[in-house]
Amino acid sequence: MIKVKDLHFKYPRNESNTINGIDFEIKEGEIFGFLGPSGAGKSTTQKILMKLLREYKGEIEYRGKPLASYGDEFYQDIGVSFEMPISFSKLTALENLEFFKNLYKNTVDVEPLLKQVGLWDDRDKKAGEYSKGMKIRLNFVRALLNDPKFLCLDEPTNGIDPANARIMKDMIRDFRNKGGTVFLTSHIMSDMDELCDRVAFIADGKLREMDSPRNLKIKYGKRSVKVEYRENGELLTQEFSMAEIKTPVFCDLLRDKEIETLHSGETTLEEIFIKVTGVALRA
Amino acid sequence: MPRLTVLVKGEFDRLNKYNLFSANFVVLLFWVLLSWFLEGEVLRTFLPVIFLMDSVMMTVLLVGATLFYEKKEHTINSIMISPVTENEYLLSKIIVNVLNSMITVLFISVAVYIIKGVTYNYLVLVPAVMIVTVVHTLIGIRFSYSAKDFTSLLVNFIVYAFLFLMPSVFAALGIISAEVARYLILLPPEASSILISAGFQDVELMKILFGYGYLAVLALLIYRYAVKPKFNEYLMKETGV
Missing domain, CATH: 3.40.50.300 (P-loop containing nucleotide triphosphate hydrolases)
Incomplete structure (x- = not known):
């Protein structure tokens, strides 16, 4: 147009x-x-x-x-x-x-x-x-x-x-x-x-x-999964790359531990903007 | 409805809603009140001054006030992203001011006829007031576009009045001698004064023809070389950063 x-x-x-x-x-x-x-x-x-x-x-x-x-x-x-x-x-x-x-x-x-x-x-x-x-x-x-x-x-x-x-x-x-x-x-x-x-x-x-926005996130984003779990009453965090989620370490963690939260490490457009331009959006 | 009609109607609605008509009406009442106390030749000398002041001063102030509000409320942006052209927009301002001056002519004429029984040559007065209003609407627009606010518009107008209008008013009141006044015709308000006074007294035909020709050419020149470029500059400033 x-x-x-x-x-x-x-x-x-x-x-x-x-x-x-x-x-x-x-x-x-x-x-x-x-x-x-x-x-x-x-x-x-x-x-x-x-x-x-x-x-x-x-x-x-x-x-x-x-x-x-x-x-x-x-x-x-x-x-x-x-x-x-x-x-x-x-x-x-x-x-x-x-x-x-x-x-x-x-x-x-x-x-x-x-x-x-x-x-x-x-x-x-x-x-x-x-x-x-x-x-x-x-x-x-x-x-x-x-x-x-x-x-x-x-x-x-x-x-x-x-x-x-x-x-x-x-x-x-x-x-x-x-x-x-x-x-x-x-x-x-x-x-x-x-x-x-x-x-x-x-x-x-x-x-x-x-x-x-999707392609930008794939191109510049950090592709990872963050897991929060409890072990002996203590809250622990572990981060896995996308390649690692197919490994037994990740699967064992999900199966054996008490999982509290599971987050994909998606990067925001704002973070990507700063990464690409070096300028903060609210400048 | 044609766009020009919409713009003119809209402008009249706003003059009403923003109380600018009311302010104008108060001035008209003031003129009528002054006329009440004047008699005979004094009144006949004073009436052209009223029409001159209205078509010069009130026109500049009225167009200045409307543009001031448009600037303050950014409505010019919204008008200019509609199919309205610059020429239609500027022409609507001229038409509204001419119509407003005609209202003044009608109101004052009816009032002085009723209270004093005074008549004059309306057929000569009306076209004179029209062309004077056209020129001074354009001058008012030009002043408004270079003024930061309404106060600086007033300052611009006061400077203009002292330089160009007061000699004409003095001439109309007989303070300046006729010999000196002959050369004042090159001042826009004096040319205006001559055309308006022709409705009340005999004026040389050559002076009238020169006055109309001069003001018509002046209006075209102001529109082409002073108003339009400044309008574009103003628009860029209004819509830019």
């Missing part, structure tokens, strides 16, 4: 490039994530794909045509949810949505969406009276107003309580399952791990690695 080749971008007032020659492809019907610390270039890349930043170098194709060749019809196709709350504070949630809805040719009924994100009962409340989490959920509904094919989400669950974050993640997955494509940027590793079909690690404006 989107192909990016040798993308560079520099903000006019910055001395160095924010994006330094990145290449990637977002396939139709996938959730593609950009994982990186603040200032790594995630949001900038997203804004370039949304045609908000136009003075870039490199090639970007959307559905086989250069992105720059698209006019206003491009925006009929895409939905965007920004990280910061965006709404007219003195208008109610419904008035906000109604205003934006009228700017599009194709729109959806907002009632089921507001109900899904838990804002229907507060639809007539002014957006300025909403909490940050409610404003972010309103952003998300606004992103879905025009029945988009391509959804750009910037930190979609940041500042949202776990229960509502779960609902939003389910909605993102539903969108993908119905054929939609999602470009997700976040520094929250668990969201990326849970949602993304593929993730790209970005640091200092460069892509350092790109694959499915």
